[in-house]
Amino acid sequence: MAQDRETLEKVVLSRIIRLNAKIHGIVAGFILGTAIFVATNWLVLKGGPIGPSGEPVIGPHLSLLSHFFIGYRVTFLGSLIGFAYGFVVGFAVGFFVAGTYNRIVNFRESKG
Numbered sequence: 001m002a003q004d005r006e007t008l009e010k011v012v013l014s015r016i017i018r019l020n021a022k023i024h025g026i027v028a029g030f031i032l033g034t035a036i037f038v039a040t041n042w043l044v045l046k047g048g049p050i051g052p053s054g055e056p057v058i059g060p061h062l063s064l065l066s067h068f069f070i071g072y073r074v075t076f077l078g079s080l081i082g083f084a085y086g087f088v089v090g091f092a093v094g095f096f097v098a099g100t101y102n103r104i105v106n107f108r109e110s111k112g
Contacts, residue, residue, distance in 0.1 A: 028094025033086035040079035
């Protein structure tokens, strides 16, 4: 009876500690995409000081993302493009982290 309980606990724990890589990727992608979307629109609504060219300078630091995300600018349309890029990057990172975690769990489980 005690051995059955230990076996059941081991099975339950081995199922609980695994992460669903797809779900983890979707959530991470949504969070990063939303963060870029909100940050961009916050700066667009806030505005910025007038620069030497006579145009407002909005989000010079956030605009550096355009070096990595082709087509991104600190505009409303840019926030949509940034959301898409953020989702893709977040998904890739989340999927990689969950997959690596699952591989480590599998390795430790096979050794023990």
